[in-house]
Amino acid sequence: MAPGPFSRPSLDRRSFLRLSAGVATVVPLAALAGCAGANADPGVIRIAFQQFGSGTVKEQWITDAAAEFSAENPELTVELVPIVASEGDYFTKNELLMSSPRTSPDLVYEDSFILLSDVGAGYLRPMTELATGYEHWGDVADASKVAVTGEDGEIYGMPITTDTRAIWFHRGVLEEAGLPGDWQPSTWEDILDAARAIRDSDSDATPFFMFCGTPQGEKASMQGFEMLLYGTSAEGWLYDRETRKWIIGSTGFIDSLTFVRTIFEEDLTLPLAQHLDPNISETIYNTLLPEKKLGMLIDGSWISRTWAESAARPWPEWPDVMGLADMPTQDGGGNGTVTLAGGWGLSIPEYVTDKEIAFRFLETLVSTENLVDYAIADNHITVRDDVAADERYQGYSPAVDYFTRILKTAYYRPALPAYPQVSSAIQVAMEAVMTGDSPESAAAAYDATVIDIVGRESVQEAGA
Amino acid sequence: MSTSAPVAEHDPPSSATRPTPPRRGRLGNRLTAGRAVPMVPAFLLLAGFMLGPIVYSVYLAFTDKAIRGEGAEQTEFVGFSNFTDAFADADFWNSVVLTVIFTVISALLGQNIMGMLLALLIERAHRVITFTVTAIVIAAWILPEVVAGYLLYTFFSPDGSLNAIITAIGLPPQQLLFSAPIFAVSFANIWRGTAFSMLVYSAALSSVPSDVYESAALDGAGPLRRFTSVTLPLLRPAIATNLMLTTLQTLSVFGLIFIMTGGGPARQSQTLPLYTYEQAFSYGQLGYGTAVALLLLLIGAVASMAYLRLLPEEDKR
Numbered sequence: 001m002a003p004g005p006f007s008r009p010s011l012d013r014r015s016f017l018r019l020s021a022g023v024a025t026v027v028p029l030a031a032l033a034g035c036a037g038a039n040a041d042p043g044v045i046r047i048a049f050q051q052f053g054s055g056t057v058k059e060q061w062i063t064d065a066a067a068e069f070s071a072e073n074p075e076l077t078v079e080l081v082p083i084v085a086s087e088g089d090y091f092t093k094n095e096l097l098m099s100s101p102r103t104s105p106d107l108v109y110e111d112s113f114i115l116l117s118d119v120g121a122g123y124l125r126p127m128t129e130l131a132t133g134y135e136h137w138g139d140v141a142d143a144s145k146v147a148v149t150g151e152d153g154e155i156y157g158m159p160i161t162t163d164t165r166a167i168w169f170h171r172g173v174l175e176e177a178g179l180p181g182d183w184q185p186s187t188w189e190d191i192l193d194a195a196r197a198i199r200d201s202d203s204d205a206t207p208f209f210m211f212c213g214t215p216q217g218e219k220a221s222m223q224g225f226e227m228l229l230y231g232t233s234a235e236g237w238l239y240d241r242e243t244r245k246w247i248i249g250s251t252g253f254i255d256s257l258t259f260v261r262t263i264f265e266e267d268l269t270l271p272l273a274q275h276l277d278p279n280i281s282e283t284i285y286n287t288l289l290p291e292k293k294l295g296m297l298i299d300g301s302w303i304s305r306t307w308a309e310s311a312a313r314p315w316p317e318w319p320d321v322m323g324l325a326d327m328p329t330q331d332g333g334g335n336g337t338v339t340l341a342g343g344w345g346l347s348i349p350e351y352v353t354d355k356e357i358a359f360r361f362l363e364t365l366v367s368t369e370n371l372v373d374y375a376i377a378d379n380h381i382t383v384r385d386d387v388a389a390d391e392r393y394q395g396y397s398p399a400v401d402y403f404t405r406i407l408k409t410a411y412y413r414p415a416l417p418a419y420p421q422v423s424s425a426i427q428v429a430m431e432a433v434m435t436g437d438s439p440e441s442a443a444a445a446y447d448a449t450v451i452d453i454v455g456r457e458s459v460q461e462a463g464a
Numbered sequence: 465m466s467t468s469a470p471v472a473e474h475d476p477p478s479s480a481t482r483p484t485p486p487r488r489g490r491l492g493n494r495l496t497a498g499r500a501v502p503m504v505p506a507f508l509l510l511a512g513f514m515l516g517p518i519v520y521s522v523y524l525a526f527t528d529k530a531i532r533g534e535g536a537e538q539t540e541f542v543g544f545s546n547f548t549d550a551f552a553d554a555d556f557w558n559s560v561v562l563t564v565i566f567t568v569i570s571a572l573l574g575q576n577i578m579g580m581l582l583a584l585l586i587e588r589a590h591r592v593i594t595f596t597v598t599a600i601v602i603a604a605w606i607l608p609e610v611v612a613g614y615l616l617y618t619f620f621s622p623d624g625s626l627n628a629i630i631t632a633i634g635l636p637p638q639q640l641l642f643s644a645p646i647f648a649v650s651f652a653n654i655w656r657g658t659a660f661s662m663l664v665y666s667a668a669l670s671s672v673p674s675d676v677y678e679s680a681a682l683d684g685a686g687p688l689r690r691f692t693s694v695t696l697p698l699l700r701p702a703i704a705t706n707l708m709l710t711t712l713q714t715l716s717v718f719g720l721i722f723i724m725t726g727g728g729p730a731r732q733s734q735t736l737p738l739y740t741y742e743q744a745f746s747y748g749q750l751g752y753g754t755a756v757a758l759l760l761l762l763i764g765a766v767a768s769m770a771y772l773r774l775l776p777e778e779d780k781r
C-alpha cells in the first residue's frame with residue numbers, strides 16, 4: 001500500500017492559496033520598489049506643459065529652445081511631457097505627476113492661479129537665488145514678481161506671460177444701435193443701456209456676452225465675475241490681504257450677481273444653453289464676432305490670435321471692425337476701470353533631478369529672443385521690459401499696446417491654496433442666478449461654501 | 465476526478481483497522497492545486513492592479529488627502545469625518561437623489577422594458593427585421609461612451625436632430641439638456657444600454673421550450689396570459705440578473721453625463737460619479753472623493769442584494 005506518489009506530502013489547495021497570497025503581496029511591492037528613481041537620469045530634462053486642441057505654439061517654443069540648448073550642451077537632452085488636457089484637468093494631471101519622485105518632471109509650466117496651491121502642497125522648490133541672479137530678473141514687472149512669491153517670501157516661478165481683459169465690441173453692431181465708434185462706458189449701467197439699445201435695434205446680433213457658470217471654469221470666475229466684483233467697493237472683494245481672511249456677506253458680491261441676473265432676465269445675452277456649452281468660446285471667435293452676430297464681449301488680450309492669417313479663422317479686417325473699451329467700475333468710482341491679470345510661468349518641482357541644470361534650460365527658454373518669438377506666436381502680453389522693448393513685439397498686433405498699457409492698473413486674484421475651490425463656488429453661484437435663483441440666496445450659498453472650504457476662523461464679514 | 469474513483473475502490477482491507485488517509489480527496493486537491501498554477505499570473509495582476517487600489521482607496525477615505533493646497537503636503541487620519549461631511553452636504557444628497565432617478569428611469573424602467581419589448585418583438589419577426597433591429601441596437605451599445613455622449617449631445621442641442629423633428633411637426637423647439645437634463649441623460653443611457661438587456665432577454669427567451677407555450681395555448685391562454693403566466697416566471701432569473709447588471713453599470717455611468725451636461729446646469733444632472741469627480745479632481749479633495757465613491761459602492765451592494773432576493777432559491781446555489 002501507500003504508493004509513493006500518493007503518500008508524499010503534497011501541496012494542498014489551502015497551502016497553495018497561502019503561497020499565492022504571499023507572492024501576490026510581495027511581488028507588486030518589489031516591482032514598485034524597483035521603479036523608484038527610475039526617472040533620475042541626470043542627462044535628461046523633462047518639461048511638462050499643457051497641450052490642448054490643435055495648437056502647437058508652446059510645443060514649438062520648447063522644441064526650438066531644446067534644440068538650442070542641446071547644441072550648447074551635447075551631454076543633455078530635453079524630453080517634452082505634453083499633458084493633453086483642458087485647463088482644469090491640466091492642473092490635476094500636472095500635480096499628480098509632481099507628487100511622486102518617480103514621475104516628476106524637472107520643469108513645469110504653471111498658471112499663477114494655481115502656483116501658490118502647489119507651493120502649499122509642497123510640490124515646488126524655491127528658486128529665489130537662481131531667479132534673482134538671472135540677468136533679466138530686473139525686467140520682470142513688479143506685479144508678476146509678487147504673483148510668483150510664496151507667503152514665505154521665496155520665489156517659486158519665473159513669470160513669462162500675462163494677459164489683461166477689456167470689453168471687445170463690434171463697431172458695426174454698435175453703430176446700428178446708434179452708439180459711437182469710440183464707445184466707452186463709464187458705469188455698469190452704461191453697458192446695460194448699450195446692450196438694451198442693441199437688443200431693440202434692427203441688428204440681429206446678440207448684445208452682450210461674458211463667461212458665466214461652471215462649464216466655463218476659471219474663465220467665468222476671472223473674466224466674468226471678478227471683472228465685475230473688483231469694480232465694487234474694495235471692502236467687498238474676495239480676500240482681505242491685510243487680515244488674511246476671505247470676505248463673506250458682501251454687497252458687491254450680490255450686486256455682481258444681480259448684473260449677471262439682469263443680462264439673462266432682459267435677454268441681453270446668448271441663450272442659457274449656449275452659456276453652458278463648454279465650447280462656446282470657439283463659436284464666439286470663429287463665428288459670432290466675424291459674422292457680426294455679437295455686439296460686446298468681456299474677454300482677454302489674446303483672442304485676436306484666432307483671427308491671424310495662419311489661425312483657424314483668418315479675419316484680416318478685425319482691427320478696423322473690433323473696438324476696445326475699458327471695463328468700468330460699478331458706478332465709475334475708484335480707479336474708474338477694472339482689469340484682471342493672470343499669466344503663466346515656469347517652476348521647478350520639488351522632485352527635480354538637478355535643480356541647477358533645470359534652471360539652465362529655463363534660462364534658454366526665457367531668453368529675450370525666444371520670448372519675443374513666443375509672445376508673437378502665442379499672442380500674449382509680456383511681463384518683461386526687454387521683450388516689450390523689442391520692435392517685433394511692439395508691432396505684432398494692433399491691440400498689444402492697449403493691453404500692455406492697462407497692465408499697470410491690473411488686479412491679481414488671491415491665488416492662495418483655497419482659491420481654486422473658492423473660484424468653483426463663484427461659478428456655482430453664477431450658475432444659480434443664471435438658472436433662476438435670487439442673487440441673495442446664491443450669495444448666501446457661496447458664503448456657506450467658503451466657510452466650509454477655509455473654516456470660520458478664516459472668513460470675515462464685508463466691511464469688518 | 466474520474467481517475468480517483470478506481471484507486472479508492474482498490475484500497476486494501478487493512479483500512480478497516482486503521483484510518484486511511486482520504487486519498488481520493490487528497491488527489492483531488494492535488495489536481496485542483498496543479499490546475500490552478502496557470503491562474504497565478506492573473507491572480508497576481510488582479511491583486512496588484514485591483515485589490516491594491518481598492519485597499520488604498522479605502523485607506524484614503526479615512527484621511528484628508530488632497531491633490532493641492534496644504535492637505536497635499538501632510539495627510540492625516542480623520543476617522544469617519546469624510547462620511548459625516550458627506551451626509552451633512554446638501555449637494556451630496558442632491559447627487560444621491562439624481563443617481564436614484566437616473567438609475568430607475570434609465571436602467572430599471574427604460575433599458576429593462578425596452579430590452580424585453582425588443583426581444584419579444586424580434587423573436588417572432590422575419591430574419592431580415594431581426595437582423596436589422598439587432599444591428600442598429602447593438603451599434604449604439606458598442607459605441608464608446610464618449611462618442612455616444614457627443615452624438616446625444618448634438619441630438620439634443622438647440623439646432624440638433626430632436627428640434628429638427630419636433631419643429632417639423634409644428635411643436636416648439638426644446639432644450640432638454642438645460643430644462644430637464646436628468647431626463648435627457650437618462651434617455652441617452654436608455655438609447656445606449658438597451659442592447660444589453662435585449663441580448664439577455666433574447667437568449668433567455670430562446671431557451672424557453674415551445675411546448676410550454678403550446679400547452680398553455682391548448683388550455684386557452686391568450687398572448688397576454690401566456691406572457692404573464694409562462695414567460696415572466698420562466699424569465700425570472702434572467703430578469704434579476706439583467707436588473708442587477710444594468711443597475712450596477714448605470715450607477716457608475718460617468719462619461720455620458722460628463723460629455724452631455726457636465727453635471728449641470730446648476731448640478732441638475734450631477735449624479736454621484738460626477739459629484740465624486742468634482743470633489744476629488746476639481747477641488748482636489750481626494751480623501752473626501754474616495755469616501756463618496758465608497759458610499760456609491762455601498763449603494764450598488766445594497767441594490768445587488770435586493771435583486772438576489774428576487775432570484776428563485778435554486779438559482780442562488
